[in-house]
Amino acid sequence: MPKALLLENIHPDAAKSLRDHGFEVETMKGALSEDELIDALDGVDVVGVRSKTNVTRRVLEARPTLSAVGCFCIGTNQVDLGFAGEQGIAVFNAPYSNTRSVVELVLCDIICLMRRIPAHTHHLKHGVWDKTATGSHEVRGKTLGIIGYGNIGSQLSVLAEALGMRVVFYDLEEKLALGNAHRCATLNELLEQSDAVTIHVDGRKSNTGFFGEDQFAHMKQDAIFINASRGFVADLGALKQHLDSGHLSGAAVDVFPVEPKKTGDPFETALADEDNMILTPHIGGSTLEAQEAIGHFVSQRLEDYWEKGSTSLSVNLPQINLGANRGVARIAHLHANLPGVLAHVNRVLGEENINIAAQSLGTEGELGYVVTDVSQRPSKAALEALRSIEGTIRMRVIS
Ligand SMILES: NC(=O)c1ccc[n+]([C@@H]2O[C@H](COP(=O)([O-])OP(=O)(O)OC[C@H]3O[C@@H](n4cnc5c(N)ncnc54)[C@H](O)[C@@H]3O)[C@@H](O)[C@H]2O)c1
Numbered sequence: 001m002p003k004a005l006l007l008e009n010i011h012p013d014a015a016k017s018l019r020d021h022g023f024e025v026e027t028m029k030g031a032l033s034e035d036e037l038i039d040a041l042d043g044v045d046v047v048g049v050r051s052k053t054n055v056t057r058r059v060l061e062a063r064p065t066l067s068a069v070g071c072f073c074i075g076t077n078q079v080d081l082g083f084a085g086e087q088g089i090a091v092f093n094a095p096y097s098n099t100r101s102v103v104e105l106v107l108c109d110i111i112c113l114m115r116r117i118p119a120h121t122h123h124l125k126h127g128v129w130d131k132t133a134t135g136s137h138e139v140r141g142k143t144l145g146i147i148g149y150g151n152i153g154s155q156l157s158v159l160a161e162a163l164g165m166r167v168v169f170y171d172l173e174e175k176l177a178l179g180n181a182h183r184c185a186t187l188n189e190l191l192e193q194s195d196a197v198t199i200h201v202d203g204r205k206s207n208t209g210f211f212g213e214d215q216f217a218h219m220k221q222d223a224i225f226i227n228a229s230r231g232f233v234a235d236l237g238a239l240k241q242h243l244d245s246g247h248l249s250g251a252a253v254d255v256f257p258v259e260p261k262k263t264g265d266p267f268e269t270a271l272a273d274e275d276n277m278i279l280t281p282h283i284g285g286s287t288l289e290a291q292e293a294i295g296h297f298v299s300q301r302l303e304d305y306w307e308k309g310s311t312s313l314s315v316n317l318p319q320i321n322l323g324a325n326r327g328v329a330r331i332a333h334l335h336a337n338l339p340g341v342l343a344h345v346n347r348v349l350g351e352e353n354i355n356i357a358a359q360s361l362g363t364e365g366e367l368g369y370v371v372t373d374v375s376q377r378p379s380k381a382a383l384e385a386l387r388s389i390e391g392t393i394r395m396r397v398i399s
């Protein structure tokens, strides 16, 4: 029986689905350290993580029999994707399932900060009735600057315009501007005109420290700042300085450079004493709707990969969307993307007088992936010959 390990309080529907597909499933509420993860992965075929569990090269080297990693979230920066690919370990994520939840949190942040709700709440909780319009604004007519116009940023663009905001955005890639959104040629062009700046870039390593002193200094007087991307993207020390100086009027931070591994662990931040400040514990994607959708989506990807060899929507292997096996057995052969491997696979099968019922090939970068439905189960000698083909990374027989 294949074994799955699900960490970080992944929605229970994922465990149910995997059990319904014949997996033995172990679940844990929190994330694990590298050593704990190596220990926990003993005998595990597929592992589910969220944003806190780092599936590093060292973990993958220690557990080479691991077959797949499911990121039950959007971000995959916590996984060494390149090495996982070299090891033939498929990685999947849920690219869309929690994007709306993030958008709604950020809209909430924008309106609350523009009306100074955190400051008013703090004052009332401490017995101060501070009824004033000073520093409070409608969002209608204000300019929202979206950094990173991807699945989250572009959805936010549409909903912010529906609130009457003017939207500008900055992205490294060419993007279709939705509605009346205006693309800024440079980040500074966005910063200099935005009343609210929100970051929705991905967690690629090159985004570490992306938004620091220089970027904060370019922001408009009394602007607000929001980060719901990754904690390592923004310099919170610089943010605090620009809040304390009165340059910025408020901020919302949902992601932090260092975050606890599980609910209930202690957490401290120097931003705690800022009055117009919204602090949330990385809950942008944490709605019941999003987590349920993610649980179904990623468990389905893991099941399809395990049962059919399908790599559709994998983030690190050549994508082949496979239906049911059309032969007696299915041979999934992942290899270095070299000339002649496919021919060699078919030569071995031909020499064993094994007919091919169906075959799919995908290549991407350094990797090639061929899935062959065969008319009979290959002999041990044939399987050994297939595994011995130069460039073979991993081969699995699915029946
Ligand atoms: N707070 C949360 O709970 C939460 C929830 C979901 C996602 N996230 C984070 O939000 C990120 C974005 O999610 P998404 O679905 O919109 O991803 P996405 O990949 O669809 O969009 C990211 C966009 O950022 C752009 N980008 C990357 N680096 C950039 C840079 N330096 N300057 C300008 N543009 C840059 C990319 O070109 C892309 O268009 C995720 O990668 C994840 O890290 C956080």
Ligand SMILES: O=C(O)[C@H](O)COP(=O)(O)O
Pocket: 050, 051, 052, 072, 073, 074, 075, 076, 098, 282, 283, 284, 285, 286
């Ligand atoms: O990458 C993501 O989708 C978000 O950061 C959410 O991460 P989480 O699943 O750990 O809340």
